[in-house]
Amino acid sequence: MLSNILLITAVGLGSFRSVQSQSTPSICDNSTLLIDSRQVLTTAQECTAVAGDIVIQYASDYPATIEFPNLESIDGSFLSINFDEDIRVTRLSAPKLKSVTADVYISRWVNLTTINMPVLTTINRVRLNNLPSLTSANFLSTLESIENNYEVTNTSLKEITNDKLPFAVFVEIFDNKELEKFELKGLKNASYNVALRRNKPGVEVSLPALKEVFYFEFQRISSLEIPELERVIGHFVVNDSTVESLEAPKLQNVGLWYDPSISITNNRGLVIQNSGDSESLSFPVLEAVQLDLVIRNNSALRDISFPMLRRVTGNIGLEGTFESVRLPELDRVGGIFSLGNDEAGFNCGDLQAFKTNGTIRGEFSCPRYQELPTRSSSIGESEKEIKDWLNWASPSTGFESFRSMGAVAFAIGISTILLVL
Ligand SMILES: *[C@@H]1O[C@H](CO)[C@@H](O)[C@H](O)[C@H]1NC(C)=O
Ligand SMILES: *[C@@H]1O[C@H](CO)[C@@H](O)[C@H](O)[C@H]1NC(C)=O
Ligand SMILES: *[C@@H]1O[C@H](CO)[C@@H](O)[C@H](O)[C@H]1NC(C)=O
Ligand SMILES: *[C@@H]1O[C@H](CO)[C@@H](O)[C@H](O)[C@H]1NC(C)=O
Ligand SMILES: *[C@@H]1O[C@H](CO)[C@@H](O)[C@H](O)[C@H]1NC(C)=O
Ligand SMILES: *[C@@H]1O[C@H](CO)[C@@H](O)[C@H](O)[C@H]1NC(C)=O
Numbered sequence: 001m002l003s004n005i006l007l008i009t010a011v012g013l014g015s016f017r018s019v020q021s022q023s024t025p026s027i028c029d030n031s032t033l034l035i036d037s038r039q040v041l042t043t044a045q046e047c048t049a050v051a052g053d054i055v056i057q058y059a060s061d062y063p064a065t066i067e068f069p070n071l072e073s074i075d076g077s078f079l080s081i082n083f084d085e086d087i088r089v090t091r092l093s094a095p096k097l098k099s100v101t102a103d104v105y106i107s108r109w110v111n112l113t114t115i116n117m118p119v120l121t122t123i124n125r126v127r128l129n130n131l132p133s134l135t136s137a138n139f140l141s142t143l144e145s146i147e148n149n150y151e152v153t154n155t156s157l158k159e160i161t162n163d164k165l166p167f168a169v170f171v172e173i174f175d176n177k178e179l180e181k182f183e184l185k186g187l188k189n190a191s192y193n194v195a196l197r198r199n200k201p202g203v204e205v206s207l208p209a210l211k212e213v214f215y216f217e218f219q220r221i222s223s224l225e226i227p228e229l230e231r232v233i234g235h236f237v238v239n240d241s242t243v244e245s246l247e248a249p250k251l252q253n254v255g256l257w258y259d260p261s262i263s264i265t266n267n268r269g270l271v272i273q274n275s276g277d278s279e280s281l282s283f284p285v286l287e288a289v290q291l292d293l294v295i296r297n298n299s300a301l302r303d304i305s306f307p308m309l310r311r312v313t314g315n316i317g318l319e320g321t322f323e324s325v326r327l328p329e330l331d332r333v334g335g336i337f338s339l340g341n342d343e344a345g346f347n348c349g350d351l352q353a354f355k356t357n358g359t360i361r362g363e364f365s366c367p368r369y370q371e372l373p374t375r376s377s378s379i380g381e382s383e384k385e386i387k388d389w390l391n392w393a394s395p396s397t398g399f400e401s402f403r404s405m406g407a408v409a410f411a412i413g414i415s416t417i418l419l420v421l
């Protein structure tokens with residue numbers, strides 16, 4: 001109790017003193033606080049709260065470290081998207097900054113090695129890009145909530161980890177040449193995507209709480225931990241990776257039938273390709289794949305088995321030197337079934353039976369791989385294709401499926417809007 005009173009008194013005195021010694025500069029209330037010289041920077045450094053955006057532009061006389069020692073909140077964005085001269089600052093620091101209402105967007109500070117914002121917990125979105133010298137950005141780990149993007153592109157960070165963020169829209173991690181580990185332990189839901197591309201080969205990826213994601217895309221990863229993932233609404237792609245054992249123990253559904261009012265430009269559903277170290281795939285409860293199921297060019301893979309898979313709305317394309325293909329529950333394949341296998345004596349007969357009894361609607365090709373047809377992207381074609389599928393796959397429940405498709409169209413509509421933003 002006594003210590004509380006002392007603390008309150010101390011805080012009270014502290015703020016009293018600061019009010020006396022320095023009144024807050026008026027630029028802290030600007031709707032845009034534009035920093036474009038060392039002089040403005042010096043004044044801005046006095047701000048505790050900024051009412052609008054902070055925008056940092058090039059100046060020839062900045063010190064090597066830009067620090068905002070008092071800054072606690074920004075009721076706008078923290079932006080520095082440099083298009084002309086490179087800002088040569090090496091360290092950006094805001095040790096007391098807790099919240100930024102809109103975006104933290106820093107781009108093209110070619111010499112920036114450190115962003116020090118150790119208590120930043122709340123922002124709308126973060127975009128770091130073209131910061132090739134950046135090796136430390138502690139706020140990426142301290143963030144507890146974002147409303148929108150978590151984007152880190154073209155940095156030298158070795159690790160990107162966070163164990164608190166429960167939700168994000170876009171999670172995009174591209175072109176980080178030193179990245180070894182990517183871990184979002186708290187993330188349950190990513191409503192647009194989680195995507196890693198062109199990072200250092202061999203990134204270890206851990207998403208232990210993720211249940212649902214729209215698009216899921218991984219390139220150049222060496223491991224993927226997704227024990228809770230149940231639904232991938234758009235596609236699931238693992239490409240050009242060195243994952244030895246790919247396990248998705250709870251994944252039930254990949255892909256969703258698409259919106260007839262938007263054109264589909266690719267066939268991707270579940271795609272695992274160009275991953276020569278991949279020895280095993282485990283999708284024990286996967287029931288449905290919309291669009292295509294493609295497993296190609298994974299030279300170490302011996303067995304392809306989807307024990308619960310019932311429906312593939314698009315095509316199935318399997319190519320490699322595997323010894324067995326097991327699809328015991330397969331009931332409907334809307335497109336073609338193409339299997340290319342160079343192993344002498346691969347038995348196509350069991351699979352041929354799926355064609356013979358009508359499970360496969362399109363052509364059947366085995367053991368020679370036939371390229372999968374690409375989907376027509378015209379709106380009328382898409383709509384016709386959906387109706388055809390529904391009539392063919394489940395004539396009795398066609399109406400129900402069509403209704404739920406309305407909801408799907410709505411969901412994809414939203415994601416399209418987000419993409420535009
Ligand atoms: C603050 O706003 C005033 C009035 O709009 C403007 O003249 C001034 O340049 C702004 N200062 C900074 C540092 O952005
Ligand atoms: C800043 O980066 C540029 C371009 O990479 C480089 O030429 C320059 O030496 C760097 N300057 C400092 C002070 O690190
Ligand atoms: C990374 O950023 C630097 C600095 O803007 C740029 O020169 C380089 O081309 C970028 N690299 C990639 C792969 O985008
Ligand atoms: C994921 O987020 C979206 C968008 O907020 C929401 O519609 C969906 O219900 C969420 N899913 C889960 C499993 O929380
Ligand atoms: C797979 O990765 C290669 C290069 O690594 C790229 O050219 C190709 O477009 C990727 N394919 C998919 C489906 O992501
Ligand atoms: C097959 O995958 C390997 C990696 O395992 C890759 O180097 C090669 O380019 C891929 N082949 C084709 C035709 O994409």
Ligand SMILES: *[C@@H]1O[C@H](CO)[C@@H](O)[C@H](O)[C@H]1NC(C)=O
Binds near residue numbers: 359
């Ligand atoms: C079609 O043939 C496959 C392979 O023999 C079998 O597993 C499946 O149960 C059959 N389906 C029907 C509807 O007869």
